[in-house]
Amino acid sequence: MTAADYVFWVFAIVTIVSGAVVVFARSLIYSAFALLFTFFGVAGLYVLLGADFLAATQLLVYVGGILVLLLFGVMLTHRIYDLDLQTEKTQIWSGFFVAVGIFVILVTIALKTEWPTAALAPAPTTAGIGRLFLGEYLLAFEAASVLLLVALIGAAMIVRRKKDA
Amino acid sequence: MIGLSHYLIVSAALFSLGILGLLTRRNAVNVLMSIELILNSANVNLVAFSRFGAGNLDGQVFAVFVIVVAAAEVAVALAIVLTMYRLRRTPNLDDADILKG
Numbered sequence: 001m002t003a004a005d006y007v008f009w010v011f012a013i014v015t016i017v018s019g020a021v022v023v024f025a026r027s028l029i030y031s032a033f034a035l036l037f038t039f040f041g042v043a044g045l046y047v048l049l050g051a052d053f054l055a056a057t058q059l060l061v062y063v064g065g066i067l068v069l070l071l072f073g074v075m076l077t078h079r080i081y082d083l084d085l086q087t088e089k090t091q092i093w094s095g096f097f098v099a100v101g102i103f104v105i106l107v108t109i110a111l112k113t114e115w116p117t118a119a120l121a122p123a124p125t126t127a128g129i130g131r132l133f134l135g136e137y138l139l140a141f142e143a144a145s146v147l148l149l150v151a152l153i154g155a156a157m158i159v160r161r162k163k164d165a
Numbered sequence: 166m167i168g169l170s171h172y173l174i175v176s177a178a179l180f181s182l183g184i185l186g187l188l189t190r191r192n193a194v195n196v197l198m199s200i201e202l203i204l205n206s207a208n209v210n211l212v213a214f215s216r217f218g219a220g221n222l223d224g225q226v227f228a229v230f231v232i233v234v235a236a237a238e239v240a241v242a243l244a245i246v247l248t249m250y251r252l253r254r255t256p257n258l259d260d261a262d263i264l265k266g
Contacts, residue, residue, distance in 0.1 A: 004167070008167045008171065012175045016178045016182070022198055022202060023182050023199065023202075035198050035202075038179075038205065045175065049213055049215075051215070054212060054225050057229060057232060062235075065236060066235065072243070073243045074194050077246060077247065077250045077256040078256070091188060092189050095185055095189040098184060100181070102177075102181050103181035106174075106177035107174055107177050110174050111170055117168055133229075140230060144233045147233070147234070150237075151236075151238075151241050152240070154241055155243070158241070158244035
């Protein structure tokens with residue numbers, strides 16, 4: 001095994017173990033902080049895959065934005081002194097069987113298929129992604145910006161108190 | 166040697182964990198976290214195929230779009246959860262049954 005292989009296993013284990021903590025932790029706060037490590041692990045996997053721009057985006061958007069937003073959600077929907085935020089679980093066994101079934105099917109497909117093995121040499125990707133955004137994917141890029149604007153206005157509209165209107 | 170299938174298996178594990186959380190958790194914020202796990206696993210797949218299969222950057226562009234949609238989705242979803250909490254005083258999804266006939 002080369003050094004890169006060890007790094008892959010470290011990031012894979014960090015990702016999966018903290019992902020399991022997100023799902024199985026009894027306290028919401030633990031779930032939120034485990035999600036932080038999952039996002040870091042996925043960012044590490046991006047680096048190993050040679051996606052430098054995407055790893056930076058993952059850290060900025062997920063860790064800096066979405067995780068903070070989720071923590072706000074945790075804090076605003078619970079009493080803040082209630083450190084022991086228990087969350088109930090339901091339909092454990094049926095959910096467990098569905099999840100294990102999906103996992104077995106996906107792993108079987110991943111192992112049985114003959115995948116191409118030729119990997120690209122790692123190269124900086126930011127310039128290429130920028131050219132694709134403003135060239136081939138220009139329409140989708142503009143649609144995404146409209147989507148973000150609509151989500152911004154919509155979220156502000158939904159949480160607005162009616163009497164302030 | 167780490168190949169494409171290793172990344173696919175990590176992504177499959179993350180996806181299954183997300184499905185499990187989606188099905189078993191009753192807290193709305195926790196369900197949102199599970200959705201983020203699922204979206205991240207899809208992104209790992211896209212980037213892995215971009216590196217090993219296609220040999221171009223299209224998969225990474227798709228992953229950026231997934232991140233954009235995830236950000237928009239979590240903002241709107243949290244607004245809905247907060248409104249639900251204000252109306253019903255609970256973040257529990259099973260209690261949000263006003264529209265149930």
